[in-house]
Amino acid sequence: MSAIPDTVRVAGAALRAGEISCEELAGHFLKRIDSANPKLNAFLTVTADQALAEARKADGELRAGHDRGPLHGIPIAHKDLFCTAGVKTTSGSKVFADYVPAFDATVVERLREAGAVMLGKTNLHEFAYGITSNNPHYGPVRNPWDRERIAGGSSGGSGAALAAGLTMLATGTDTGGSIRVPAAYCGITGLKPTFGLVSKYGVFPLGFSLDHPGPMGRSVEDVALMLEAMTGYDARDSASVNRPREGYPLEGATLAGLRIVLPQNFYFDVVDPEVRSLVLGAAQKAEAAGATFVMGRVPDGEQLNAVAQVTLLSEAATAHEPYLRKRRADYGADVLGLLETGRALPATHYLQAQRMRRRILGVHLELLKRADFILTPATPIVAPPIGAETVDVGGELHDVRILTTRCMRGVNALGLPALVLPCGWTQAGLPVALQLIGRPFCEAALLRAGSAFEEAMAVPHPSPEL
Amino acid sequence: MADWKDAAAVRGVELNDAQAARLAALDRQMTLMMAMIDWMEEPVQTFRLDEPSASEAGE
Numbered sequence: 001m002s003a004i005p006d007t008v009r010v011a012g013a014a015l016r017a018g019e020i021s022c023e024e025l026a027g028h029f030l031k032r033i034d035s036a037n038p039k040l041n042a043f044l045t046v047t048a049d050q051a052l053a054e055a056r057k058a059d060g061e062l063r064a065g066h067d068r069g070p071l072h073g074i075p076i077a078h079k080d081l082f083c084t085a086g087v088k089t090t091s092g093s094k095v096f097a098d099y100v101p102a103f104d105a106t107v108v109e110r111l112r113e114a115g116a117v118m119l120g121k122t123n124l125h126e127f128a129y130g131i132t133s134n135n136p137h138y139g140p141v142r143n144p145w146d147r148e149r150i151a152g153g154s155s156g157g158s159g160a161a162l163a164a165g166l167t168m169l170a171t172g173t174d175t176g177g178s179i180r181v182p183a184a185y186c187g188i189t190g191l192k193p194t195f196g197l198v199s200k201y202g203v204f205p206l207g208f209s210l211d212h213p214g215p216m217g218r219s220v221e222d223v224a225l226m227l228e229a230m231t232g233y234d235a236r237d238s239a240s241v242n243r244p245r246e247g248y249p250l251e252g253a254t255l256a257g258l259r260i261v262l263p264q265n266f267y268f269d270v271v272d273p274e275v276r277s278l279v280l281g282a283a284q285k286a287e288a289a290g291a292t293f294v295m296g297r298v299p300d301g302e303q304l305n306a307v308a309q310v311t312l313l314s315e316a317a318t319a320h321e322p323y324l325r326k327r328r329a330d331y332g333a334d335v336l337g338l339l340e341t342g343r344a345l346p347a348t349h350y351l352q353a354q355r356m357r358r359r360i361l362g363v364h365l366e367l368l369k370r371a372d373f374i375l376t377p378a379t380p381i382v383a384p385p386i387g388a389e390t391v392d393v394g395g396e397l398h399d400v401r402i403l404t405t406r407c408m409r410g411v412n413a414l415g416l417p418a419l420v421l422p423c424g425w426t427q428a429g430l431p432v433a434l435q436l437i438g439r440p441f442c443e444a445a446l447l448r449a450g451s452a453f454e455e456a457m458a459v460p461h462p463s464p465e466l
Numbered sequence: 467m468a469d470w471k472d473a474a475a476v477r478g479v480e481l482n483d484a485q486a487a488r489l490a491a492l493d494r495q496m497t498l499m500m501a502m503i504d505w506m507e508e509p510v511q512t513f514r515l516d517e518p519s520a521s522e523a524g525e
Contacts, residue, residue: 302495303495303498303499306492306495306496306499307499309492310492310496313492337482337484337485340474340479340480340481340485341481341485341488341489343474343477343479344470344473344474344477344479344481344485344489345489345492346473349492349493349496351509351510352496352499352500352503352509353496354509354510355503355504355507355509356496356499356502356503358507359502359503359504360502
């Protein structure tokens with residue numbers, strides 16, 4: 001086969017037609033990692049021998065008629081926050097620099113059972129507590145579209161690896177935007193599922209009521225196929241929701257008949273003009289394809305973000321307390337600063353935030369009874385330069401970290417599903433993305449809407465020069 | 467700002483100006499939201515003990 005397939009469906013068809021083997025497919029991606037990873041720092045660990053052995057096993061199974069489904073033989077990378085049996089799992093930290101778990105995270109286990117072939121573990125912001133992936137211990141992840149810019153975080157290695165064609169699928173986790181930020185900054189697709197839909201077991205915790213593992217891919221369809229393999233009740237995760245597993249078919253997906261809220265307040269208040277124009281342009285194309293847009297006010301995002309920040313600062317400080325006591329000197333400066341800030345928050349603030357969180361969720365649920373989705377920019381800006389602490393929007397300087405998560409952080413406190421997908425490119429050649437927020441457990445409808453958006457927008461998918 | 471630094475210092479936490487300013491900003495937002503609180507509502511999931519099942523009780 002001359003061209004290497006670039007989507008799960010095309011690769012699956014080629015594997016089953018015998019045009020390429022699982023071993024050849026894995027070998028192609030391992031070669032890409034070998035040549036491009038030194039420029040991007042997307043992978044921390046490459047499990048080449050194990051990947052080829054898994055691929056050969058997958059080939060044998062297909063020959064024997066044992067087909068595990070759409071992910072059979074598909075190369076995947078796991079964020080180095082997911083435990084992988086026998087493979088180092090650093091959490092992007094010095095504290096766990098040499099930790100080799102004896103078990104797989106539930107998500108890793110399920111994707112392996114679905115036939116996915118692990119290529120390695122991806123770089124991330126230290127302990128997933130930040131959005132730059134500028135890791136003080138392992139070096140920054142570089143954005144494939146401009147290597148002087150951040151890939152976003154905390155799942156930055158997964159985002160960069162997908163954009164650069166170093167893997168077909170990747171896992172991520174999202175506590176305040178950590179799947180969606182790198183998806184937006186790298187020009188790929190990422191889904192933060194409803195809280196409790198995907199098990200957190202075997203994922204190093206950051207905010208136990210905010211952490212969401214989820215799929216990252218190069219199209220909505222790839223993300224849908226991956227999500228299907230990741231879901232299902234897990235008694236080992238106390239937040240796991242016991243509900244029937246469902247498929248996410250996209251055939252016939254349409255925007256016709258969908259009602260989508262375009263917020264009049266907050267989400268478009270501080271946005272780079274080029275980002276605004278591309279997101280609103282996507283809305284116009286969706287409207288032409290049959291969607292109905294409703295201008296509406298949403299609950300104050302500043303307040304919701306404050307609730308999410310109080311919750312995360314408190315929960316992260318709690319999760320890290322035992323390590324902070326013993327290994328304080330091994331933490332990077334920015335994460336240590338956040339943990340110390342969390343330790344200084346009074347318990348009353350955390351408890352009041354939980355009351356407010358439910359109240360604000362109730363208002364969102366009422367809003368989502370009258371509409372299917374809320375459309376927002378994913379990030380108000382494009383990927384900033386590595387090391388930048390502030391960014392100018394509309395003549396005002398804003399903190400990069402706070403502005404990057406402005407449209408996303410609150411969604412974690414609500415637990416609602418949110419899909420981020422590319423909606424265009426700036427003049428400078430950087431990707432811009434939109435975000436669709438839906439009702440709890442509406443992933444099937446959300447992915448169908450995302451697929452229909454993809455078709456209506458017809459955003460070009462060039463390959464970065466590396 | 468001094469209040470946040472002093473309060474943290476009591477607990478052995480040393481805050482810089484940026485950290486104290488962030489906490490002060492969050493505190494202001496939380497205060498603004500007090501009006502939306504239902505004070506009769508439990509703030510978090512209530513601690514609860516379940517009756518042991520017959521098989522567990524017999525162990």
